[in-house]
Amino acid sequence: MLHAEGPLLTVDVGERTARRTEIDELLADAIGGRAAATALAHERIPFDADPFGPENRVYVSTGPLQQSRMSFTGRMNMTGLSPLTDGLVSANAGGYLSRNFVGTGISAFEIVGESDELLAVHVTDSGVEFEPVPDLEGATVPETSEYMSERHDLGPEHCIAIGPAGENQVRFASAMTFDSRAFGRGGLGAILGAKNVKCVTFEGDAEPPVEIPDPPESEIHREAATADDRMRSQGTAGGTEFINDNFSLPTRYFREYEFEGAADIGGDAVEEKKYKKGACSACAYACKLPTRDEETGLETEGPEFETIYAFGSMQGVDDVVDVMQSNELCDTLGMDTISAGVTVAAYLESEDAFGDADLAHEITEKIAYREGIGDLLAEGVDRAHDELGVENYTVKGMEFAAHDGRVLHGQGLSYAVANRGADHLYASMLALEYSGELDPQGTLGKAERLVEREDLAAFLDTGIVCVFGRDYATPERLETLFDADCETLLEVGARTVELERHFNNRRGFDREDDDLPYEIPDLDEAIGEYYAARGWNDDGTIPTRAIESPPAPSAD
Incomplete structure (x- = not known):
């Protein structure tokens, strides 16, 4: 199965240390992106961690398609313990960062600890540099990018930066790249702020070889262009x-x-x-x-x-x-x-x-x-x-995102059970209901489709494929690209969803948290159908069986 290549780079901003760990075994099962980051977070973030504490960790990760020249692949994943939801959250952002990240030779990047001064962290294919940046206190995202460009010749396409909201630990602060592309939901920028990390830059030429099948690589690119x-x-x-x-x-x-x-x-x-x-x-x-x-x-x-x-x-x-x-x-x-x-x-x-x-x-x-x-x-x-x-x-x-669960009842069900909360992209049931493929009215009988949509979304965030590429990266093409059948790819997504749920369970989340602030038909029964489809307990927790997940190296 096609997967990302390269080690995990762990940076402790309190101790000013950097260490590379081989994660080949994990990547062979988890592919990269959201799945790999979630497996690492599940293993290495304490279940009782404070989202603003030094024990929380932030993961930036890439998938194998970021080493292609295919449309819909200019994206990155970020994962951490959310200050907004108090559970695991993943977000992805576009722009031009992914190829520069891959050039450092790593597949995943981890930040832990807490700095005693405002820092920029510079990651290259030859090492890591920690730069105190007191002059950037209170700087906006574009001002931070301009500073990095002037001092290091690294434009916004090399940067993940936070603005004043992140520094001030606004619970929905974003981490930004290319100035206008956001790792948006869940407050990932606030975690960087709590760690006193203003900016991380990536640059290098150590891109590891990953062979992308062509076709469909060129077919997808041509169809996107026309x-x-x-x-x-x-x-x-x-x-x-x-x-x-x-x-x-x-x-x-x-x-x-x-x-x-x-x-x-x-x-x-x-x-x-x-x-x-x-x-x-x-x-x-x-x-x-x-x-x-x-x-x-x-x-x-x-x-x-x-x-x-x-x-x-x-x-x-x-x-x-x-x-x-x-x-x-x-x-x-x-x-x-x-x-x-x-x-x-x-x-x-x-x-x-x-x-x-x-x-x-x-x-x-x-x-x-x-x-x-x-x-x-x-x-x-x-x-x-x-x-x-x-x-x-x-x-x-x-x-809540815009797509109204009071009218789109399958989307409402999705909001209720999603590990991430009221985010529309966790399963995008809205696409089926807007198009008429599913009747927007009613929740019963939609659980199986919801599970499939969640698993697919988790896999695309793993590959990584932009949500707008779904019509082009068809199931048949995904099978060719990743050298695996669709069932196997969806299993990667399912494991990711289950690891998120288990982590949140350990933090106290259960069925009471799978709810809406408004009424839609048969919600409680539909939630039961969803748990049954997932094989979960009636209280919304993961069964006591061993969690099936890719092997992740534990934190020291």
């Missing part, structure tokens, strides 16, 4: 009006299901501001959205659909430039646009101030710096809702 669909011109923003008109676009902190201003912030409005093409490394699909407002001079990348929802309809804001500004604030300060936007919307609800974009921008900045009310909001909706006097629209502490 695809004719709206995603390439409008990104995910292109679905805004369709979803608003036919399903639900949550509006004014979930008060309403439809936003009257959707057309003013949707795909056409975003495309009008797009001024050039944007892509990730080696990808010919080029679905990114570099946008500019000529009147104000504002430039950003996006907004994508989730940001349009979080800073648009959820806040009652119907000006695309206002949403662009919110998007740029989050990228610059280093925050997940979904959690940040929903949290700001909760504040606007408490103040009866929907539609006040200037206030939304002010509060967004206050969150990043934990100033005034921003200190409370930096904790997220789950921890702040009582004081705000609003409903707690979260699952496992994570704020």
